[in-house]
């Protein structure tokens with residue numbers, strides 16, 4: 625019998641974000657692999673084994689899951705948000721490409737989840753209502769110079785920018801540097817959204833401007849959306865503001 629591997633997105637937070645497809649894939653698995661706190665979000669099922677590993681061991685985790693599936697088991701690897709966005713799906717593909725022929729023959733499926741930028745955007749209006757891009761600010765897997773180049777290009781081209789992995793203990797200065805760079809290209813009044821732990825009990829959301837933004841507003845669980853010149857804020861009495869990027873872009877800002 626050939627094995628089966630599902631790479632499953634759990635969404636950003638509580639079970640309300642889990643798709644029916646993801647729920648079914650998790651229930652059908654004999655073994656679950658993932659970062660401990662993500663595995664803790666999956667309800668326990670008798671007879672299902674769990675293999676927790678550290679967040680930085682993505683390649684090793686992918687290889688372990690593939691080995692297990694190649695023995696004939698039904699295995700699920702879990703990711704927060706969507707597995708294809710800065711997460712396990714690419715790690716699994718990298719291992720398959722580099723791995724033995726038997727891994728190429730495995731039945732592998734990718735089950736999408738709601739990624740953090742969509743969950744943050746939905747809390748505040750429609751900041752991603754027009755052209756946008758997503759970047760990871762982590763320089764663990766790419767040089768910082770490349771990140772700077774992409775930030776410059778994205779801001780100058782008028783994209784709204786979703787920033788994943790803005791800071792960590794090992795990367796304290798990068799976000800401050802990125803904000804400085806964005807200020808070269810964008811007006812000080814450009815809206816910036818900091819969305820932290822969206823969909824979890826410790827969720828926190830704030831809207832500020834590029835001028836007022838600083839790196840202490842973000843931690844590892846924060847997703848930042850940097851507006852474009854087109855992005856607007858609607859102040860509402862007694863309610864939190866709405867932030868949106870209109871569907872029509874002006875020639876001036878193109």
Ligand code: SAH
Nearest residue numbers: 636705706711739740788789821822846847
């Ligand atoms: N695969 C995940 C992203 C993994 S990278 C996804 O699709 O969402 C980890 C980064 O995602 C964090 O540093 C943070 O920027 C963002 N993130 C993940 N969950 C989040 C949440 N609930 N709220 C805000 N940002 C989140």
